[in-house]
Amino acid sequence: MRSSNPVFSRRGFSRDNGYAGFNTAPQAGYAQGNPYAQNPYAQNPYAQQDVQYGAPPQAPVTTDRMTMDDVVVRSAITLGTVAVGAVLAWALLPVSTTSYGLAVGSALVAFVLAMVQSFKRTPSPALILGYAAFEGVFLGVFSEMFNSRWSGAPFQAVLGTMAVSGATLLVYKAGWIRVTARYARIGISIAIAFMVVMAVNLLLVAFGVAEDGGLRSFGPLGALVGIFAILLGAFFLTLDFKQIEDGIAYGAPRNESWLAAFGLTMTLVWIYVEMLRLVAIFSSSD
Template identity: 30%
Template sequence: MSLFGLKTSNPAFTNYFWENPRSKSASGKMTLQGVIAKSVFCLLLVTLAAAFVWKLYFDGVSITWYTSGGIIVALLCSILISVKREWTMPLTLIYAIAKGLFIGGFSAIIHGKFPYLPFQAVIITLATFLVMLFLYLAKIIKVTKKFKSVIIAATTVIFVIYITAFILRFFDIYISFLWSSSWYAITFNVIVAIFASLSLLLDFDFINKYVGKAKKHYEWFATWGLLVTIIWLYVEILRLLRKLAVR
């Protein structure tokens, strides 16, 4: 069973994006090494873009346009990837840079108030990624259809809440359990971080099914999908650490 035709909570791994992935006209096949290489390269772009904005912030330069522009461009890239699959490679690179600008500014602001918190979030994110990869490879957690349905349903609700909260902020309406440091807000943040972590298992499973079968350029879809989940996980962990620091 799946929700809205999705096989993973990550939009990059929907049936739509992977339509006819086993076409005989493909030149080369998707490999795990290819996905890893592209993912590492894009994470490097994220890091460089984040470091650029980080430096600007501590040099006293306003970074509002960088952070706001970054999240908007990243959103536009995601939309374009959904309708122009042949543009996935350049759009994924732009997405990585744009998200780097956003998290660079977001992280710098938090670091300014709570020193070294972003570095802790990076370490926890990396550790979580490795743990989830181990759990998947060791088959300690099996990605069954029921498991997928639960994760997809939960993440769909989470994103609806976030989108609704984002729109309400334009009307000066704030959802307290999203932005405050109350124990309700912290509990919600913990739950979101858990589902972000579990989403990695679904992504690993979907990529594994198409290694050696999908066309070579689908490695960029896989890379974009992993970026979406990893950056989401990092942001949630950093938000959680900030709330705990305030407490």
């Protein structure tokens, strides 16, 4: 699968169809459609020996499969790297033209690293943590700039991000949202259309055709766009949750948990940035 977060190109954990095995259930013994179905122990040289001595053949114990603990640990490491980078940037880089330039540069480097990882066939912890570090620097400067004008906005944005993420997880686990191929197709199509519109809006603002940020203004229209972007972030989270479930169910290799952490981090960064802008918009209207 390609998609499940703003990069739209991270592959999924199973390829029974185009959407990470949505609408398919893991089959006992790793079904034929499962990319991890090729069990290297299928031809057990000791199976006949077990039968010969009257003992039932034992299934091989595999320990190199992704678990929820793996996802949690690697997500904590990746998000922790983002947090450390943000705190250091906030503490060491005062708000200035120079720090703004560093923030833009860090964002570009993070974007390049994310693109490289997204098109790699295997996860690279170095690329993922490098992305997290540079993204953290960007978020630190970005948050400090907002805080200098709207005091407390970053803290409120963090709380808002946690609330959206927690609510999305609860809704997903309760089964109120079923991540199917059709659901993913429609959501990704809407997300791509949104990004195209935002890119056009950016060009119009850059050339002076649209004023005050256009669709991304700090007014009612900007607030509506921000709310829509946060809802898209929640949509990305449901795809991330589904991919993690599929990865564990289908016995994905343990290193795939880095991809899960990578996707979750990008999605949470997306939600935080949009939440920070939304908090600033509502603070401006007071």
